[in-house]
Amino acid sequence: MRRRCKDETRAEKAALAMNDLWCELPDMQAELWQLVAQIPPGSVTTYGALAEALGDRAAARWVGQVLLNDEEAARYPTHRVLRAGGELGAFCEAGGTVEKRRRLQHEGVEVVGERVDLAPCEFVAFEGSRPLTALRQRQEDLRKRLVLGPPSHAVTTVAGVDVSYRGGEAVAAYAVVERRPDRDAFDSPMADGPLWSCVARRPVRFPYISSYLAFRELPVLLDLWQEVTHCGPRPDVVLVDGSGILHPRRLGVAAMFGVLIDWPTIGVTKKRLFGRRDRDVAPGAGQIAAICEDGEQLGWAVWPTTGSERPLYVSPGQRVDLATCRDVVLDCLGERRLPEPIYWADRLSRQAARETTVRK
Structure with a gap:
């Protein structure tokens, strides 16, 4: 008893x-889209930088999957998100990498082959709640x-x-x-x-x-x-x-x-x-x-x-x-x-x- x-x-x-x-529990997708919306025209960022802004670079793979596959992706400037090192990577909309390159060039980003030099145009000044940091705590x-x-x-x-x-x-x-x-x-x-x-x-x-x-x-x-x-x-x-x-x-x-x-x-x-x-x-x-x-x-x-x-x-x-x-x-x-x-x-x-x- x-x-x-x-x-x-x-x-x-x-x-x-x-x-x-x-x-x-945080709404991770809402947090991610809020960050993607902050990337200004003429700038780019990386999957890893977005993951870092969420609180942990371990989330980079998930960030990439969402930006490529989620039905909400077309509403956000996901063409401004690149792989580490500046590689263009895949794109969720019709035309794939070709369309991603076209949009970046239209916004004034220099694309050489399949790569962007991150130094002059990388955006990392994200503002957010860093939800993964709170979960780790x-x-x-x-x-x-x-x-x-x-x-x-x-x-x-x-x-x-x-x-x-x-x-x-x-x-x-x-x-x-x-x-x-x-x-x-x-x-x-x-x-x-x-x-x-x-x-x-x-x-x-x-x-x-x-x-x-x-x-x-x-x-x-x-x-x-x-x-x-x-x-x-x-x-x-x-x-x-x-x-x-x-x-x-x-x-x-x-x-x-x-x-x-x-x-x-x-x-x-x-x-x-x-x-x-x-x-x-x-x-x-x-x-x-x-x-x-x-x-x-x-x-x-x-x-x-x-x-x-x-x-x-x-x-x-x-x-x-x-x-x-x-x-x-x-x-x-x-x-x-x-x-x-x-x-x-x-x-x-x-x-x-x-x-x-x-x-x-």
């Missing part, structure tokens, strides 16, 4: 965190609440959460399984299916920008956790399809999620976002290698028991230590490349997202 009351208190805190996060504030160490109780049940997307909607799934460290990981699956599962849906309010995934996925993940807390079994630990502390700011989506719900979490990714292996390891089933940065171990490379040469990258999220996240993930590996809890969450989220498309 005491643990149930504590869980309900955690759920209430998660709900408050969700409301705060949801209401304060929010991560720094949450990092102060990060607690790393062995779990307070034995890990016997493990859940996975994952998010899929369809038509502007995020669909998150939760699947919980039993941890079975004594099973034969090479010959038999962990389970024929999860012990319990659920899904949650929410419109997407934030784009994918490298190292800012948490702000895209946390709103629907917090919705999902409320459903788990009110209706289903809570696991001893949650595997999240995303980084834990193996992240440039030591607080990826798995760590932020764990801090906000005050629950043990582990981050699992298929690609390495940060850090380096401490040694060369020949790929092999069940092999592991430490992932470090500046002499500090932040996680593990873990090779699946399927024999895949591509490792998974595992790191603590909240209220677990390095040894626990390594051991739990190894115990959850079976005939598939992904740990069983994340495999089922991924499968369920994709299925639910397809059903969303059919329903529409």
Whole structure:
């Protein structure tokens, strides 16, 4: 009964965190268009400079995608935005690069071949709110609440959460399984299916920008956790399809999620976002290698028991230590490349997202 009351208190805190996060997320496209509109005729800027004005050059790829593909692009002077070094790059309107060159020359910008000399005409005096700077500060504030160490109780049940997307909607799934460290990981699956599962849906309010995934996925993940807390079994630990502390700011989506719900979490990714292996390891089933940065171990490379040469990258999220996240993930590996809890969450989220498309 005491643990149930504590869980309900955690759920209430998660709900408050969700409301705060949801209401304060910036409209990144509106922020971007406000910056593009400031570029005067006869001047040019770069995707990187726009990303810097948003608060982080890591957003440069997203800036380029929006300017090339978004239906609003034709309303703004996107022909004045170039690649780094002054290369013209692609253009969203008919005529492509040829039309981009024509418009720039009409405004008095000298174009030689496919390049502009940035020195005499580059515009960088943007005025804006730098929303990514504010989001990074929010991560720094949450990092102060990060607690790393062995779990307070034995890990016997493990859940996975994952998010899929369809038509502007995020669909998150939760699947919980039993941890079975004594099973034969090479010959038999962990389970024929999860012990319990659920899904949650929410419109997407934030784009994918490298190292800012948490702000895209946390709103629907917090919705999902409320459903788990009110209706289903809570696991001893949650595997999240995303980084834990193996992240440039030591607080990826798995760590932020764990801090906000005050629950043990582990981050699992298929690609390495940060850090380096401490040694060369020949790929092999069940092999592991430490992932470090500046002499500090932040996680593990873990090779699946399927024999895949591509490792998974595992790191603590909240209220677990390095040894626990390594051991739990190894115990959850079976005939598939992904740990069983994340495999089922991924499968369920994709299925639910397809059903969303059919329903529409």
